[in-house]
Amino acid sequence: xxxxxxxxxxxxxxxxxxxxxxxxxxxxxxxxxxxxxxxxxxxxxxxxxxxxxxxxxxxxxxxxxxxxxxxxxxxxxxxxxxxxxxxxxxxxxxxxxxxxxxxxxxxxxxxxxxxxxxxxxxxxxxxxxxxxxxxxxxxxxxxxxxxxxxxxxxxxxxxxxxxxxxxxxxxxxxxxxxxxxxxxxxxxxxxxxxxxxxxxxxxxxxxxxxxxxxxxxxxxxxxxxxxxxxxxxxxxxxxxxxxxxxxxxxxxxxxxxxxxxxxxxxxxxxxxxxxxxxxxxxxxxxxxxxxxxxxxxxxxxxxxxxxxxxxx
Amino acid sequence: xxxxxxxxxxxxxxxxxxxxxxxxxxxxxxxxxxxxxxxxxxxxxxxxxxxxxxxxxxxxxxxxxxxxxxxxxxxxxxxxxxxxxxxxxxxxxxxxxxxxxxxxxxxxxxxxxxxxxxxxxxxxxxxxxxxxxxxxxxxxxxxxxxxxxxxxxxxxxxxxxxxxxxxxxxxxxxxxxxxxxxxxxxxxxxxxxxxxxxxxxxxxxxxxxxxxxxxxxxxxxxxxxxxxxxxxxxxxxxxxxxxxxxxxxxxxxxxxxxxxxxxxxxxxxxxxxxx
Ligand SMILES: Nc1ncnc2c1ncn2[C@@H]1O[C@H](COP(=O)(O)OP(=O)(O)OP(=O)(O)O)[C@@H](O)[C@H]1O
Ligand SMILES: [Mg+2]
Numbered sequence: 001x002x003x004x005x006x007x008x009x010x011x012x013x014x015x016x017x018x019x020x021x022x023x024x025x026x027x028x029x030x031x032x033x034x035x036x037x038x039x040x041x042x043x044x045x046x047x048x049x050x051x052x053x054x055x056x057x058x059x060x061x062x063x064x065x066x067x068x069x070x071x072x073x074x075x076x077x078x079x080x081x082x083x084x085x086x087x088x089x090x091x092x093x094x095x096x097x098x099x100x101x102x103x104x105x106x107x108x109x110x111x112x113x114x115x116x117x118x119x120x121x122x123x124x125x126x127x128x129x130x131x132x133x134x135x136x137x138x139x140x141x142x143x144x145x146x147x148x149x150x151x152x153x154x155x156x157x158x159x160x161x162x163x164x165x166x167x168x169x170x171x172x173x174x175x176x177x178x179x180x181x182x183x184x185x186x187x188x189x190x191x192x193x194x195x196x197x198x199x200x201x202x203x204x205x206x207x208x209x210x211x212x213x214x215x216x217x218x219x220x221x222x223x224x225x226x227x228x229x230x231x232x233x234x235x236x237x238x239x240x241x242x243x244x245x246x247x248x249x250x251x252x253x254x255x256x257x258x259x260x261x262x263x264x265x266x267x268x269x270x271x272x273x274x275x276x277x278x279x280x281x282x283x284x285x286x287x288x289x290x291x292x293x294x295x296x297x298x299x300x301x302x303x304x305x306x307x308x309x310x311x312x
Numbered sequence: 313x314x315x316x317x318x319x320x321x322x323x324x325x326x327x328x329x330x331x332x333x334x335x336x337x338x339x340x341x342x343x344x345x346x347x348x349x350x351x352x353x354x355x356x357x358x359x360x361x362x363x364x365x366x367x368x369x370x371x372x373x374x375x376x377x378x379x380x381x382x383x384x385x386x387x388x389x390x391x392x393x394x395x396x397x398x399x400x401x402x403x404x405x406x407x408x409x410x411x412x413x414x415x416x417x418x419x420x421x422x423x424x425x426x427x428x429x430x431x432x433x434x435x436x437x438x439x440x441x442x443x444x445x446x447x448x449x450x451x452x453x454x455x456x457x458x459x460x461x462x463x464x465x466x467x468x469x470x471x472x473x474x475x476x477x478x479x480x481x482x483x484x485x486x487x488x489x490x491x492x493x494x495x496x497x498x499x500x501x502x503x504x505x506x507x508x509x510x511x512x513x514x515x516x517x518x519x520x521x522x523x524x525x526x527x528x529x530x531x532x533x534x535x536x537x538x539x540x541x542x543x544x545x546x547x548x549x550x551x552x553x554x555x556x557x558x559x560x561x562x563x564x565x566x567x568x569x570x571x572x573x574x575x576x577x578x579x580x581x582x583x584x585x586x587x
Contacts (some may be wrong), residue, residue, distance in 0.1 A: 052586070055405075055406045056405055056406065056410070057402045057405050057406060057586060057587040058586040058587070059584075059586060073410070077408075077410055080406075080408055081408055085406050086403070086406070087399075087402060087403075087406060088399075089399070091398060091399035091400050091402055091403035092398070092400065092403070093326065093329070093398060093400055094398060095329060095330060095331070096326075096329050100325065100329055103325060104322050104325055104326065104400075104404075105403070105407045107318055107321050107322040107325070108318065108322060108404060108407040108408045108409055109407055109408055110318070148403075148407070
């Protein structure tokens with residue numbers, strides 16, 4: 001059973017053609033229940049807009065989506081009772097205490113008082129719960145937002161850059177909370193810039209650029225799906241030149257380590273034979289697994305590398 | 313029905329924790345109570361100056377109509393518009409209210425404000441006369457007093473709905489307040505121009521501008537024909553033209569029409585736009 005499914009979800013801000021912005025362009029993806037799904041993209045790529053549509057604060061201008069299989073205004077309103085979410089920054093009443101702010105959210109969600117205390121405890125805010133929200137540090141605000149999303153013990157938790165502005169300790173705390181939630185079988189959908197973080201916490205990932213999904217799938221597939229190899233030889237220039245002309249290499253780039261090439265066939269023996277034929281003898285040949293960051297940079301730079309483009 | 317209870321609870325919590333809310337309510341109470349205190353003191357020292365219900369209603373309601381509608385309009389803006397800049401309207405919707413329900417919550421606030429201000433006014437009136445020696449005429453309240461109270465409530469409703477419309481459209485309390493005050497000023501000027509023109513139709517229409525309407529509804533002369541008669545007799549002696557007021561029913565229908573259209577505009581804007 002899937003938690004989120006979008007089909008050709010589209011948002012164009014503004015109605016006048018000259019000034020309108022196509023923020024999200026025919027985005028389709030599926031988040032299965034139990035997944036920790038990372039939604040990656042550079043600034044302005046449409047992450048917040050996509051999440052805004054899922055949580056009901058932004059009206060799509062095209063396509064659609066369902067939550068737990070439910071769609072339509074009434075269906076989504078009911079399905080959202082099973083969802084906890086925050087969008088962009090923590091949004092609270094600045095003049096109210098952390099606890100009172102949670103009372104508002106709990107009122108909307110129909111949750112009782114004991115649960116408020118539990119959630120405050122869970123994010124370590126109990127001691128400061130009676131202080132006004134506007135006196136909180138950024139980390140405390142983020143943690144209060146996390147507490148608010150967990151109030152109704154939702155099955156699906158949607159977080160827009162939960163680690164934004166946190167120090168390493170804070171990021172680690174958020175990671176631990178997310179892991180705990182995932183272990184309890186919750187579905188988590190989070191957007192982030194922190195690639196290493198996503199690689200560590202997420203099971204699945206989608207990368208969005210200019211409002212379009214460029215790749216999505218299991219993290220292992222996205223980073224290791226292509227049969228890329230790292231090659232080294234005495235004369236790197238000659239090696240690069242030869243690989244450029246090699247018909248089976250769908251892409252090639254030089255790095256400090258040597259030459260990384262994506263092989264369509266994955267046939268290593270042919271590569272060594274081909275290079276030896278050109279008088280180049282390899283000192284190193286190994287399968288190459290890029291980090292998510294490399295994949296991300298590659299893709300979002302615009303050079304959509306087939307070695308990382310996975311059909312989902 | 314359950315949702316109404318939820319809206320009432322969260323909106324009450326939001327307002328009750330807000331200092332601005334209590335300052336505004338307190339200021340309104342003070343404005344309304346001060347003349348009453350003065351009258352009660354007079355009545356205590358001067359046996360001829362009786363201060364008792366129902367005769368004192370026009371007095372009490374008169375001071376409440378002076379500031380009540382504007383206070384409700386301003387408070388409505390202060391309780392609504394910041395929800396956009398704080399993005400708490402957005403969070404309320406994420407938490408499970410729909411845009412329509414969020415709007416309904418603010419409509420509950422409007423009704424609550426009108427009731428609260430009316431209640432405060434009545435309480436001050438009753439309290440004042442209880443402290444004052446001497447009794448009034450028969451009964452506690454006369455039909456004209458009820459009509460005047462209705463006029464006060466309608467005035468608050470018109471201003472409050474205008475506050476809601478401005479909040480929903482402008483989404484910032486600063487601009488909403490500025491536009492409200494600017495509009496009051498503009499209407500004042502336009503009214504003067506319309507009345508100055510020697511065209512009857514224009515003069516008649518001026519009375520139907522929203523805030524002139526509220527002013528008429530809050531004028532005791534519109535509700536107490538005997539007082540109006542006295543004033544006009546006095547004016548005739550001084551060679552002035554008599555004052556005339558539209559029927560309260562006509563004023564009321566016009567006020568309700570304005571209020572409904574303001575609320576409708578606010579609703580459409582809430583429904584259409586992203587948060
Ligand atoms: N209310 C709006 N009106 C007009 N354009 C908007 C609006 N909100 C967002 N946009 C535009 O839509 C595009 C996507 O914005 P969005 O906030 O979804 O990006 P994002 O991926 O969340 O970026 P970031 O990583 O910086 O948070 C951007 O070009 C942005 O300028
Ligand atoms: Mg964003």
